[in-house]
Amino acid sequence: MTSKKPPRKRGQLGLEEQEFIRNHVGILSTEEIAEALNRTAKPVMRYIAESKIGIKSKDEEETDKTLRRKLHAKTFWVEIEKQFDKSTGELQYFEDTWIGLVKQFREDVLPAEELQIKQFITIDILINRSMKERKRHIADTEKLQEEVDREYKLPEDLRDGPKLANLETQLSFARNSIANYTNEYTKLLNEQQKISKDLKATREQRIKRIEDGKSSWIGLIRMLEDEEIREKEGREMEIMNMSVEQQIKKLSEYHEYQDGEVDTPLLTPETVQDKKDD
Incomplete structure (x- = not known):
């Protein structure tokens, strides 16, 4: 008599x-991975596609490596490892989720937002733990119930x-545990949604502040109160200033026109004085 295969996990x-x-993409086929996990191939294929496992470009791989190094350099990373x-x-889940979220925010994340992302991922992992324990207690409950039923027959x-009596005590404990984990899941989910x-x-306020800065002087001043934006604007102004100086220098030099005349395209007190000196 052949044993019946357990139903595929959902x-x-x-x-x-x-x-x-x-760990097995590229080593096993999608069907073999699904078989090993007692899953259908569809969720495995979806996870591979959404995670872009094995199909990242070199630029994406370099970006991920850079973001991973930056994450490991954070002051809170030591605690995360603990x-x-x-x-x-x-730990891998934390890293991958962090990288995904930071990329989603186009790597424009302030320190306060980093802490929020850290809390968000931490709660996500706690939710996963809670649901795994809940699943385990459900399985225990089913086994205990079968034993109780056999005894009553x-x-x-x-x-x-x-x-x-012992089985019924264990069964009651397992059922209470399921309820507790369900409540814990609800609380964690609410906390995660709040974060x-x-x-x-927070991000919408930053965007609004930037948009306001484009339309009013007061908004611009408020926008420049953000240190990161102030530094960014400062860098752009410096680059623009250097570009202007280069163009002034270029236009202040002698240029031969199509009619053969040689002159400077830009007349300034400095270029006029240079002509007199010449």
Whole structure:
């Protein structure tokens, strides 16, 4: 008698599954990866496509490496390494999610926003942990319920009373754990949504401040209160100033026109004085 295959798993890919896919793309086929994970090929293919695994351009790879190095240089990275384990895939998940979000924001992220992103990813990992534990307790509940049902199917005089009481205690504990993890998931999700909302609001305020700066003098002053914007504008002004000086120098030099006349295209007190000196 052949054993019946377990049904294919459904739902979002877990951290361990994502890591398995990343480690085996190019080694195993999509179908083989799906078979190993007891999944259909569709979610595996979707994850590979969305994550662009194995199909990144050289520029994208260099960008990711640079962002990863910058992340590792952050003051909070030491704590992140203590909080999340590399073997579980959580550390890799943090790095990949961080890089994805920073790229989504076009690498224009202020220190305060970095902390918000850090909190967002941390909560995301805690949500994953909670859901994994919830899933484990659901499986335990099903097994315990089967044992309880088997015991109750026996004649009353053949039932193992102490064993049955113990099973029912474990079953009650497992059910309570499921409820607790569900509540924890809800709380974490609400907190994550709040951070996401705050992060969005912060960035929208920055954009609005920049837009206001284009339309009014007061708005411009407020915009320049942002140190990063002030430095950026300063660099652009310096580049423009250097360009103007180069053009002035070029136009102040003698130029031969089509009619054969030689003169300077730009007349300034300095060029006139130079002519007199000549």
